[in-house]
Amino acid sequence: AxxxxxxxxxxxxxxxxxxxxxxxxxxxxxxxxxxxxxxxxxxxxxxxxxxxxxxxxxxxxxxxxxxxxxxxxxxxxxxxxxxxxxxxxxxxxxxxxxxxxxxxxxxxxxxxxxxxxxxxxxxxxxxxxxxxxxxxxxxxxxxxxxxxxxxxxxxxxxxxxxxxxxxxxxNVMIDTLRHLLPEAATLEKITQHFSEPPPFSLQEKGYALVTLHRPSNVDDPAVLERLLTTLRTASQRIPLIFPAHPRTRGRIDAAGLSHLLENAPIWVLPPIGYLEMLGLMSRAKLVMSDSGGIQEETTALGIPCLTLRENTERPITISEGANQLVGSDPQKILTALDDTLTSGGKAGRIPEGWxxxxxxxxxxxxxxxxxxxxx
Ligand code: UD1
Missing domain, CATH: 3.40.50.2000 (Glycogen Phosphorylase B;)
Known part of the structure; x- marks a missing residue:
């Protein structure tokens, strides 16, 4: 059987x-x-x-x-x-x-x-x-x-x-990451893939990658508005690439907040494939996200990650990896961003068994x- x-x-x-x-x-x-x-x-x-x-x-x-x-x-x-x-x-x-x-x-x-x-x-x-x-x-x-x-x-x-x-x-997810990293999409290929070009010049280590989909961050319009406003401010420090989960896209549209992402160096994309994600993650200056898996993937790649949550179920990404909990408070996010941009951010090491x-x-x-x- x-x-x-x-x-x-x-x-x-x-x-x-x-x-x-x-x-x-x-x-x-x-x-x-x-x-x-x-x-x-x-x-x-x-x-x-x-x-x-x-x-x-x-x-x-x-x-x-x-x-x-x-x-x-x-x-x-x-x-x-x-x-x-x-x-x-x-x-x-x-x-x-x-x-x-x-x-x-x-x-x-x-x-x-x-x-x-x-x-x-x-x-x-x-x-x-x-x-x-x-x-x-x-x-x-x-x-x-x-x-x-x-x-x-x-x-x-x-x-x-x-x-x-x-x-x-x-970590089995890191098995997949190691296996497919050599096939990760290049920035050139990613640019060609989408009809909407990035609203800034796309360069390795010249952008931050953002993802957002936790109900606690996107379901309440006031919280979502605060976060998007913070991202807009952040985009003045470093351009952003934001592949939006369908749930997040839906909430942004329903709350009438899409203007917060327009006329700024923010490249909003539909959900992207795994190889595109690996390509964007591994070449980012840093990542800002509320995802579970991305906390681990950035740690495996040694890319600084600011986690937009108050807690994590993956504490090893903090104690050993490149992850940092910053929550959803605008001032905390922007301070952590500035620190990361000046210091180069947390490098961390690869956890046991990854x-x-x-x-x-x-x-x-x-x-x-x-x-x-x-x-
Ligand atoms: C789910 C998981 C979450 C995971 C996330 C990753 C649960 C409780 N949550 O959340 O842990 O991090 O997946 O993506 O299982 N939708 C589409 N197309 C789809 C799927 C969903 O448009 O193919 C939209 C629908 O409007 C749906 C909403 O996204 O109502 C949420 O989808 P759902 O599967 O309920 O949960 P996620 O937020 O995706």
């Missing part, structure tokens, strides 16, 4: 890309199947990632799409159940912390199908964050938990998760687990 791997949202795709081939490789390779819930469905949020990351077409697509959290989670659960009944997978493997992760894990565990969680144990300790709820619950019902940093083991121990289930393996081989380590554990060995 196969191991059923689940993806649903953009940040899942780069986590599964190297893991699936690692599981399937070798004489002792495990049968794997891929299911996409359909949580992210736009070409810019899905298709371009499958292509660039060379992820095979999913065996099953639940086609769920957007909705409230309850709608989205419930739809995924309802549609997954008959699939599991028919397939009877050996185990279900979920990554990260999106709604697709908890929805699928919950259906599987009730059917007695073992749940494997990759990127377990991260905690922001902020329960207003939907992802935090997904993390805590998924970890509680997982049989095998793979962690990216040591802090995760302590978090899981504190929540009573049996240590024997937990394996520190490093070496490109995390997928191999997971595959080794799962292969011996599948043979019935003690892991």
């Amino acid at each position: 196969p191991i059923l791997c689940i993806v649903g949202a953009r940040p899942n795709f780069m986590k599964i890309a190297r893991l699936m081939p690692a599981l399937a490789a070798g004489d002792d390779g495990l049968p794997v199947k891929l299911l996409h819930t359909g949580q992210h469905y736009d070409a810019a949020m899905k298709a371009s990632f499958f292509e660039q990351l060379r992820i095979p077409e999913p065996d099953i697509d639940l086609g769920v799409g957007s909705g409230t959290h309850a709608e989205q989670t419930a739809q995924i659960m309802l549609k997954l159940e008959p699939v599991l009944d028919q397939m009877q997978p050996r185990a279900l493997l979920v990554v990260g912390d999106v709604n697709s992760t908890i929805a699928c894990a919950l259906v599987a565990v009730k059917k007695g199908i073992p749940v494997i969680h990759v990127e377990a144990g991260l905690r922001s300790n902020d329960r207003a964050m939907p992802e935090e709820i997904n993390r805590v619950l998924t970890d509680q019902i997982s049989d095998l938990l793979f962690t990216t940093e040591r802090s995760a083991e302590e978090n899981l121990a504190r929540e009573g998760v049996d240590r024997k289930r937990v394996h520190f393996v490093g 070496d490109g081989a995390a997928s191999q380590r997971i595959a080794a554990v799962l292969k011996s687990w599948a043979r019935g060995e003690e892991v």
